[in-house]
Amino acid sequence: MAGSTPASLTAERPAGAGAAVAAAPRKQARFSPGREAWRRFRKHRLAMMSTVILAIILAAVLLGPLVWQVPINEIDFAAKLQGPSWTHPLGTDDLGQDVLARLLYGGRISLAVGLAAMMVACVVGVLIGAIAGMSRGYVEAVLMWLADLFLSLPQLPLLLLIIYLFRDSLKSVFGPEGGVFIMVVAVIGGLRWMQVARLVRAQILSIREKEFIEAARALGASPVRQVVRHILPNALGPVIVAGTIDVAAAIIAESTLSFLGLGFPPDIPTWGRVLFDAKDTIDIAPHWALFSGAAIFLTVLTINFIGDGLRDALDPRRVL
């Protein structure tokens, strides 16, 4: 057969026919790291289930308000604190507003806060970790001392303190929604970069002594190019895992703030805020609190499971 030699095999692949030609590319594709990771990820049954559920939640939050066109702030005292029914599938709150519409809308903000805070944490963490890893001496010592210091700060009280002190001025600059969003994202992200920074530094310390980095250095690659082109792509696995778990942590942090009455204003129904409003009527209208709490729980649980699956897939040697 013509396709038996490797060189002609790749050349013939588009028109390839016959068992040998079809089997060979599949065998080759197995060596691609992405495919290999996907194969391991699929083995984690809970992670696969979580991916499906999270995709459904995401689709519901993104597309749901287009389908379920009940306004989130339509007050109807005649229908207040009603349980689930056909007109209001998840019941109504104390002002007769539709809980489903509010949860669908609020989910956008909760998820956006989680993702944006994760981005902030990853960018800051990668930057500080890379600087600490590449520079020896006192810069590294100071940066790692800073990371340790931030790790020993009580996060939630500090988060509350910063929001307490800066809320009013940010509100006046960016408006009530934008101001709170920017602040919550910046503060949650700014308090969660340490884990990523330590991971990146540890990875850089081990990778930068490898031969291929030496080769890059010998060819005259600048430190920035070494890090961006050669080291970071090899250090990405643990960072992706930590980032995934950061999304869950950020969603919990935002809900906690809202639940304590110090997050988003009442007219923005993030999941935590809905739960905060619902907690005083939990004895007469439990559905209100249960549905909003379940939304937070399900999202966080699925993200955590996906993080676990990604860890198995990208970092197979670690046990935890």
Place this chain on the structure above:
Amino acid sequence: MSRQYVIRRILLMIPSIFGISVVLFTVLALAPGDPFSELAANPAIPPEVAAALRAKFGLDDPVWTRYYHWLIAMLHGDWGFSFASRINVETLILQRLPTTLVVIGAAQLLAIVVALPVGVLAGTRPYSIFDQIANTLAFVGFSLPTFFTGLLLILVFSVQLDWLPMVYRTDISGAGWQWYWEQFKQSIMPIAVLGLFQGASLVRYVRSAVLDVVRLDYVTTARSKGIGERSVIARHIVRTALIPVVTLVALQMPVIFGGALVTEQIFRVPGIGSLLISAMLSNDTPVVMAVTFVLSCLVVFFNFIADILYGWLDPRISYR
């Protein structure tokens, strides 16, 4: 463990507390709000008096001088005067602190009592049915935010079953056993919420620590000497596996304080966390600053205790 080791750890606490105080004061100094706005807004106080007060308290001094004075006052135990409750901040905090420490201590104890046996069993039988169930439950446990678990427990045990009181009361009547029983009943839910949340993440730490140890040669040696399985686990495996767990428990301390804050808020436990929230809602800056500082110091202190325990469990650490 040498005395030198303890002294070195005590000395290491100083830069940490110093760093935390700098972070807190920077946040306060950067904040746009004026701590004297209460006075400025009060029409009964003429502007000259307000200006004289500002000069007296050094609000117009440069930042460095202000930081120095603030730090000296904090170290002297002179933490200012609460705007809202009209008593000294240190009195207020000392009233509230014991409750919080009892709740956190009991919760931590519950977490360890639950997590240690479960984690060890799961770690010694990896990938068994028990391990998988424990792992899944652990994921559920730390994906459930404390505020939602708290509401769920209230819904089940206070509203539906009416077994436990909904809120924590300080004015329990009765004496002797009656008082202790009531106190116990109202503490169950806050401690359970906090303890199970902590326990869930602890299970995974214990499991992975045990997994690291189980395959080591000295465990095989112990088995081959004919020591019973139970004794091998208790004397040889758990003792070594505990060492990293102690550090992880200490690193979790900031999270525990955050959780305590939420729990106290849900069950109206009169601790330092609910003091922080009520002070924030009533713009009581001296109390907010002092509580945050106390919480940070407590975290540093618990890290110190973990270091000491670490040196005691693993004598090699002391000589490094």
